[in-house]
Amino acid sequence: MSQDTFAIKSDPALWEKLDMDVERFSNIPPMLTGAYQGVFLEQKNRPRAMSYFDGMIENIFSGRIQEMAGAKEEGRPVVGTFCVYVPEEIVQAVNGVCVGLCGGSPGSIPDAEKVLPRNICPMVKSAFGFKVGRICPYFQVVDFVYGETTCDAKKKTWELLNEYVPTHVMEIPQMKRERDKRLWVDEVKDFKTEIEKISSKKVTYENLQDAIRLLNDKRRAMQRLNDLRHHTPSPISGKDMLLIQQIAFYDAPQRFTEKVHALCDELEERIAQGDAVAPASTPRIMVSGTPMALPNWKLHNIIETSGAVVVNEESCIGTRYYKDTIDENAQTVDEQLERLTERYMQIDCSCFTPNEERIGQVLKEYKASGAQGLIDYCLQFCHTYNIEAVKLRQMCEKEGIPFLAIESDYSQEDIGQLQTRVEAFIEQIQG
Numbered sequence: 001m002s003q004d005t006f007a008i009k010s011d012p013a014l015w016e017k018l019d020m021d022v023e024r025f026s027n028i029p030p031m032l033t034g035a036y037q038g039v040f041l042e043q044k045n046r047p048r049a050m051s052y053f054d055g056m057i058e059n060i061f062s063g064r065i066q067e068m069a070g071a072k073e074e075g076r077p078v079v080g081t082f083c084v085y086v087p088e089e090i091v092q093a094v095n096g097v098c099v100g101l102c103g104g105s106p107g108s109i110p111d112a113e114k115v116l117p118r119n120i121c122p123m124v125k126s127a128f129g130f131k132v133g134r135i136c137p138y139f140q141v142v143d144f145v146y147g148e149t150t151c152d153a154k155k156k157t158w159e160l161l162n163e164y165v166p167t168h169v170m171e172i173p174q175m176k177r178e179r180d181k182r183l184w185v186d187e188v189k190d191f192k193t194e195i196e197k198i199s200s201k202k203v204t205y206e207n208l209q210d211a212i213r214l215l216n217d218k219r220r221a222m223q224r225l226n227d228l229r230h231h232t233p234s235p236i237s238g239k240d241m242l243l244i245q246q247i248a249f250y251d252a253p254q255r256f257t258e259k260v261h262a263l264c265d266e267l268e269e270r271i272a273q274g275d276a277v278a279p280a281s282t283p284r285i286m287v288s289g290t291p292m293a294l295p296n297w298k299l300h301n302i303i304e305t306s307g308a309v310v311v312n313e314e315s316c317i318g319t320r321y322y323k324d325t326i327d328e329n330a331q332t333v334d335e336q337l338e339r340l341t342e343r344y345m346q347i348d349c350s351c352f353t354p355n356e357e358r359i360g361q362v363l364k365e366y367k368a369s370g371a372q373g374l375i376d377y378c379l380q381f382c383h384t385y386n387i388e389a390v391k392l393r394q395m396c397e398k399e400g401i402p403f404l405a406i407e408s409d410y411s412q413e414d415i416g417q418l419q420t421r422v423e424a425f426i427e428q429i430q431g
């Protein structure tokens with residue numbers, strides 16, 4: 001897609017219907033258009049199949065919202081979530097729509113800070129501010145949201161969010177012992193009951209099996225794509241990969257899967273022809289840590305405009321979302337829920353203690369990606385990821401892996417300082 005023709009579309013009539021602050025929101029599409037052009041469309045030699053994902057961004061505030069509003073009119077539930085622990089297969093089983101609502105923009109933070117304390121995670125503030133300011137069509141289109149008890153910032157914010165939109169909360173255990181797993185199975189069962197009640201539809205063996213297959217297929221497509229991007233030289237940029245992983249949280253699963261496979265087919269051709277986005281000598285960096293919600297492209301943009309390429313994201317907007325699939329061989333609904341729970345318990349969020357498996361997983365992904373250095377990204381005030389970075393550093397020291405820990409928020413203020421640190425890190429890798 002060319003820089004001149006790309007434009008994020010507006011739909012004020014639809015926004016009005018969704019009770020948005022239309023006047024204020026009207027400034028967002030042109031602003032985001034400019035940012036997107038600068039970050040994505042200036043890249044050289046992007047895969048042709050990226051045009052679909054560019055189109056998803058053009059339609060982010062119009063076409064995709066119309067689809068969700070259409071689903072609602074058909075009586076299908078539209079559910080907002082904030083965490084990859086909320087099992088979307090169950091929403092899908094009743095033909096509902098699941099959308100990730102984590103906030104990645106600084107624009108809504110002043111709205112949040114009218115209510116919330118300032119010194120909490122920017123992702124929580126950004127999401128909350130979108131609802132308070134009525135400046136996110138996704139927040140406006142959902143019937144209800146499902147929060148969870150992962151970190152303190154989130155679980156306390158849900159109590160306040162409930163004053164603006166019906167907010168259900170799922171208890172996530174903090175450990176992974178047998179008794180914690182039993183609690184989690186019960187929570188998943190309660191979630192199913194709640195979704196059935198809200199949608200007036202039953203979760204059956206058949207519709208749950210279809211949903212599990214559909215989302216397993218989506219996760220397998222993402223695994224295929226991530227394996228291909230690990231090739232040296234990289235056939236796709238880290239920024240484009242991050243974008244696709246962000247779009248995974250609001251696109252329709254089947255269509256998304258097809259488009260990811262189409263991109264993979266093209267990447268296979270590029271690899272065969274030696275066609276890459278950067279020479280093989282380009283320093284390769286893996287990023288781990290907290291999720292980067294749309295439109296948080298800050299760190300990837302800094303890394304890739306400093307002459308390196310990002311080759312893996314160990315993150316919930318990254319491999320943590322798709323590295324595991326659900327066993328499809330269950331014979332009853334109860335067994336399906338058990339298998340589903342087992343899959344979800346493999347997510348290694350730092351909210352769990354102990355969480356040794358994450359350290360091993362980061363090392364595994366590091367080796368598979370052909371990275372030459374690890375940057376751990378932590379959103380400000382995220383204590384669990386921040387503290388877990390100590391263990392990552394220890395592991396990197398032991399393995400001889402260059403390591404850099406970064407703590408940041410959504411402001412532009414630290415960009416110069418981050419740029420300097422990232423450039424020094426790249427020099428270190430180059431020796």
Ligand code: BJ8
Nearest residue numbers: 083084121150151290316349382
């Ligand atoms: S499974 S990473 S999506 S909780 S960055 S809001 S933890 S203070 S996002 Fe997450 Fe689920 Fe874990 Fe993944 Fe709190 Fe930390 Fe902010 Fe966070």
